[in-house]
Amino acid sequence: MKSDGKKHLLVVDDEPVILQILKAVFEEEPWKLTLVGTGTDAKRIIENEPVHLLLTDKNLPDINGMELLKLAKQKEPLTEVIILTGYGSLETALAAIELDAFDYVLKPLNNVFDIRKKVRQAFAKQDVSLENRRLIAELREKNGALEAALEETRSLQAELIQSEKLAGIGTLAAGIAHEISSPLFGIMGLAEAIADEQDLSLAQSYAREIVEYCRTVRDIVVELSSYSRAATNEYLTTVELSRVIQDAIRLVERSSDTAGVHYETNIEADLHLHARTNEIQQVFVNLVKNATEAVREAEPGTEPGANAPAKSPGGGVVRVSAGRAGNHVWITVSDNGPGIEPDKQKLIFDPFYTTKAPGKGTGLGLNIVYRIVTKYRGAIHVESTLGKGATFELRFPIER
Numbered sequence: 001m002k003s004d005g006k007k008h009l010l011v012v013d014d015e016p017v018i019l020q021i022l023k024a025v026f027e028e029e030p031w032k033l034t035l036v037g038t039g040t041d042a043k044r045i046i047e048n049e050p051v052h053l054l055l056t057d058k059n060l061p062d063i064n065g066m067e068l069l070k071l072a073k074q075k076e077p078l079t080e081v082i083i084l085t086g087y088g089s090l091e092t093a094l095a096a097i098e099l100d101a102f103d104y105v106l107k108p109l110n111n112v113f114d115i116r117k118k119v120r121q122a123f124a125k126q127d128v129s130l131e132n133r134r135l136i137a138e139l140r141e142k143n144g145a146l147e148a149a150l151e152e153t154r155s156l157q158a159e160l161i162q163s164e165k166l167a168g169i170g171t172l173a174a175g176i177a178h179e180i181s182s183p184l185f186g187i188m189g190l191a192e193a194i195a196d197e198q199d200l201s202l203a204q205s206y207a208r209e210i211v212e213y214c215r216t217v218r219d220i221v222v223e224l225s226s227y228s229r230a231a232t233n234e235y236l237t238t239v240e241l242s243r244v245i246q247d248a249i250r251l252v253e254r255s256s257d258t259a260g261v262h263y264e265t266n267i268e269a270d271l272h273l274h275a276r277t278n279e280i281q282q283v284f285v286n287l288v289k290n291a292t293e294a295v296r297e298a299e300p301g302t303e304p305g306a307n308a309p310a311k312s313p314g315g316g317v318v319r320v321s322a323g324r325a326g327n328h329v330w331i332t333v334s335d336n337g338p339g340i341e342p343d344k345q346k347l348i349f350d351p352f353y354t355t356k357a358p359g360k361g362t363g364l365g366l367n368i369v370y371r372i373v374t375k376y377r378g379a380i381h382v383e384s385t386l387g388k389g390a391t392f393e394l395r396f397p398i399e400r
């Protein structure tokens with residue numbers, strides 16, 4: 001049933017006089033008017049064309065007005081029905097209302113204006129119902145579209161999670177390659193040194209260092225296969241900071257091009273962390289390696305800034321300092337390299353962020369550093385002024 005177009009008013013009464021009166025009442029209205037004298041005719045019309053309003057006598061000889069009401073409502077629930085009934089059938093009229101008739105009109109028809117008013121009201125009510133129905137349909141449609149969009153978002157989210165997992169595996173694999181590559185560099189350097197070494201006792205000490213690095217690699221592999229990296233305590237020891245920092249510097253010196261780079265340390269005695277040695281060493285190898293690469297890149301001619309270590313005649317200076325303050329241990333790794341632009345400072349801890357030439361850096365060093373530091377409830381941040389070097393500061397809580 002459409003609310004646009006002409007409304008169709010079907011009038012049913014077996015008394016020709018009544019039909020005559022009603023014809024006169026509704027003739028001038030802008031509705032399509034059909035007047036029939038039998039229930040059978042009315043039924044045929046109801047079945048074959050849209051009827052917006054049925055105005056029917058209750059007592060028809062063939063098909064009862066109440067039957068027509070039910071028929072019309074069955075065909076279209078929004079069809080309005082007004083029942084014409086005699087004084088004596090008031091009860092039936094009330095029953096019609098119960099069957100969802102809009103109203104009833106008592107015969108004889110004393111006040112034709114009253115009938116017209118009721119028909120108009122019925123049409124007005126119907127318009128509201130039709131508009132409601134249209135709105136509900138629209139809402140349903142929109143709801144359906146929203147549900148479809150929600151479903152699509154869900155499946156996109158699942159895909160995203162999946163691809164993030166895959167990316168995570170990639171990061172992990174690259175991270176492991178990165179971790180293993182540092183001790184491998186050390187082993188390579190030592191093996192080359194042994195090849196050229198005439199002094200047997202020196203060669204033996206190099207060999208012992210090689211064994212140490214091999215242990216580190218083995219530990220990394222063991223960790224990988226145990227899958228309980230963060231949870232297990234079995235490798236936690238007391239890590240002596242000055243030793244692990246010296247080792248890290250030596251490792252970098254041996255594995256990278258450090259010509260002209262001067263290393264300084266200023267580390268308070270008896271500074272310890274409760275951690276895994278190879279992880280803490282990993283932190284300082286990465287920071288010292290980055291600082292070394294930065295000062296090497298800066299050569300020649302970068303003027304050191306006020307806070308940066310003074311340049312040695314050869315050029316770059318990397319300084320590692322550490323101490324205790326309150327309930328934490330702090331360590332700084334500073335260099336007098338080119339520094340880091342302010343807007344890049346928040347990116348450098350992201351995995352794969354690198355400014356180094358392809359093949360020179362993976363961009364994972366600082367990400368590994370960050371993960372290890374935070375794993376031990378530590379914090380790391382960088383301070384840098386462009387052209388004046390960079391300082392990475394680490395803090396770890398002192399274990400009670």
Ligand SMILES: Nc1ncnc2c1ncn2[C@@H]1O[C@H](COP(=O)(O)OP(=O)(O)OP(=O)(O)O)[C@@H](O)[C@H]1O
Pocket residue numbers: 178286290291294335337338339340348349353354355356360361362363364365366367389390
């Ligand atoms: N001391 C520093 N001075 C200037 N820039 C630095 C310093 N340390 C890190 N950076 C910047 O941060 C980036 C990321 O460092 P990160 O150690 O994560 O990766 P990378 O050194 O580029 O590669 P990889 O560590 O795998 O060799 C570097 O490419 C560099 O641009």
Ligand SMILES: [Mg+2]
Pocket residue numbers: 286289290361364365366
């Ligand atoms: Mg690095």
